[in-house]
Amino acid sequence: MGLDPFFWFMDLAGVFVFGISGAIAAERKAMDVYGSFTLAIVTALGGGMIRDVLLGRTPAAAFGDPLYLGIASLGGLSALVFSGQLSRLHFSLRYMDALGLGIFTVLGTTISLDQGISLPGAILLGILSGTGGGMLRDVLSQEVPLVLQKEIYAVAALVGAGLNGGLLALGVSVNVSAGVGAGVIFLLRILSLRFDWHLPRAGK
Amino acid sequence: MGLDPFFWFMDLAGVFVFGISGAIAAERKAMDVYGSFTLAIVTALGGGMIRDVLLGRTPAAAFGDPLYLGIASLGGLSALVFSGQLSRLHFSLRYMDALGLGIFTVLGTTISLDQGISLPGAILLGILSGTGGGMLRDVLSQEVPLVLQKEIYAVAALVGAGLNGGLLALGVSVNVSAGVGAGVIFLLRILSLRFDWHLPRAGK
Amino acid sequence: MGLDPFFWFMDLAGVFVFGISGAIAAERKAMDVYGSFTLAIVTALGGGMIRDVLLGRTPAAAFGDPLYLGIASLGGLSALVFSGQLSRLHFSLRYMDALGLGIFTVLGTTISLDQGISLPGAILLGILSGTGGGMLRDVLSQEVPLVLQKEIYAVAALVGAGLNGGLLALGVSVNVSAGVGAGVIFLLRILSLRFDWHLPRAGK
Numbered sequence: 001m002g003l004d005p006f007f008w009f010m011d012l013a014g015v016f017v018f019g020i021s022g023a024i025a026a027e028r029k030a031m032d033v034y035g036s037f038t039l040a041i042v043t044a045l046g047g048g049m050i051r052d053v054l055l056g057r058t059p060a061a062a063f064g065d066p067l068y069l070g071i072a073s074l075g076g077l078s079a080l081v082f083s084g085q086l087s088r089l090h091f092s093l094r095y096m097d098a099l100g101l102g103i104f105t106v107l108g109t110t111i112s113l114d115q116g117i118s119l120p121g122a123i124l125l126g127i128l129s130g131t132g133g134g135m136l137r138d139v140l141s142q143e144v145p146l147v148l149q150k151e152i153y154a155v156a157a158l159v160g161a162g163l164n165g166g167l168l169a170l171g172v173s174v175n176v177s178a179g180v181g182a183g184v185i186f187l188l189r190i191l192s193l194r195f196d197w198h199l200p201r202a203g204k
Numbered sequence: 205m206g207l208d209p210f211f212w213f214m215d216l217a218g219v220f221v222f223g224i225s226g227a228i229a230a231e232r233k234a235m236d237v238y239g240s241f242t243l244a245i246v247t248a249l250g251g252g253m254i255r256d257v258l259l260g261r262t263p264a265a266a267f268g269d270p271l272y273l274g275i276a277s278l279g280g281l282s283a284l285v286f287s288g289q290l291s292r293l294h295f296s297l298r299y300m301d302a303l304g305l306g307i308f309t310v311l312g313t314t315i316s317l318d319q320g321i322s323l324p325g326a327i328l329l330g331i332l333s334g335t336g337g338g339m340l341r342d343v344l345s346q347e348v349p350l351v352l353q354k355e356i357y358a359v360a361a362l363v364g365a366g367l368n369g370g371l372l373a374l375g376v377s378v379n380v381s382a383g384v385g386a387g388v389i390f391l392l393r394i395l396s397l398r399f400d401w402h403l404p405r406a407g408k
Numbered sequence: 409m410g411l412d413p414f415f416w417f418m419d420l421a422g423v424f425v426f427g428i429s430g431a432i433a434a435e436r437k438a439m440d441v442y443g444s445f446t447l448a449i450v451t452a453l454g455g456g457m458i459r460d461v462l463l464g465r466t467p468a469a470a471f472g473d474p475l476y477l478g479i480a481s482l483g484g485l486s487a488l489v490f491s492g493q494l495s496r497l498h499f500s501l502r503y504m505d506a507l508g509l510g511i512f513t514v515l516g517t518t519i520s521l522d523q524g525i526s527l528p529g530a531i532l533l534g535i536l537s538g539t540g541g542g543m544l545r546d547v548l549s550q551e552v553p554l555v556l557q558k559e560i561y562a563v564a565a566l567v568g569a570g571l572n573g574g575l576l577a578l579g580v581s582v583n584v585s586a587g588v589g590a591g592v593i594f595l596l597r598i599l600s601l602r603f604d605w606h607l608p609r610a611g612k
Contacts, residue, residue: 058464
């Protein structure tokens, strides 16, 4: 893959925050320490595995480099150690999820474009890899997936992925367009939570 | 792949009806417009992605051709626009699901045979790609998957996939055998719903 | 793949016991006969498919050799025929699950090492293929996945996979290390059920 270390760093950052979000979700369900690590790892590595499998980049990156597993575990561990502080942050799970969503969406889009996928396909794959880890987390812990709840979620991923792709097409550097895309996704999610932005319901 | 445009058209038709079924499921759960689109797209493209990934046909077809995403969205949009009419059709979700099941089962079986998979393996893969999108839809919207409920479902897919494979082995043309297989699956599902056909329960 | 017939036999044994566990889970939910077979097959073949897809060994083994499908169905059939006897074994589902967990974890680890994956990656992939089929079973039948419940589960898989990898690194033959690893996983699970071993909860 022709992408530079910035993306490898972003991938690990996404793994870390999704790892935290998985462990927080486990704690809310009163799971044991190992259930927390399991959910942390599945959440952290799930989106990237979905991305790599759908693109045919196998074996998936998470198996090639032990750092992925280490960082996912570190995320889970951090959530356990700082669980008191995190629970005072009321929206902690959703903040971490918003960060991970931004990072993995942009990463999935950029890697797909790098592999010659068309822009709409790359945006779709970005959204799937951004939302995939969180969906696995929510399904395994028997919650309605965040992606299907009322505040804007996939639409944030769509806007960020489109922005990322559009800036690239305009000649903006790949690091800047990725950073802008991920930042916009994070902001849209946070704002939608704070101001209760949501789209109209179907059938109304 | 050596299959002709008829199968490409069938694939898109399956994507369209599964897209409708996803949006109907979302509406029943009072999801917002974007949740509806998300569920429409996951349902519509999930079965084909499972098929392509299990066969190693990556990147999955849905990423190569933007039409897939467009047609899935169109299915979701149709369900939103015509939701009044659809809700008067009492079984609308199950009708759309039955159509998609027929199409994707036959398509999965035929593509697998075309790639040199043995007949039992091709039938299994057909059933998985036919039922995969609907399973994702039901799991994400926290319903018991249709495939596991009492009316015949996977058995309909099995009969249709077997018929498709058997007719091919008898020298019937690939388009005819696919059409017959998909039609039989659709009919078996509809009849099982109308007449409440079901298999005996386990352990009785 | 350079592994000998012993592993092919283990794979089929794992498919058989996970097939039984899937049919038992279906029976508990009062599903019909075909729902039982469907859940048996998904449980039995799911872990191996996840393994093969993540490693890029496609088409997945389950589609190449009709025996997999036959053995999975035989497992489902056995559970239906002997359901009276099995229900007298109070922990039958969890015993079968423990056996399958041991076999598929060790198999996933060994195949991954054989394909040049690093030890931590191979252990992770072993755990995912060991737990994957059971997770699918539990999610589809709307139960909290066993892997996330309080008795040790993934930690048993981790210990067995690590033991398997460690013994291989010490020069022990691949069949012995696999047998020891699978046996330890099975024993740890059974003991944790019998003596209610569990790890501390998060946040306590």
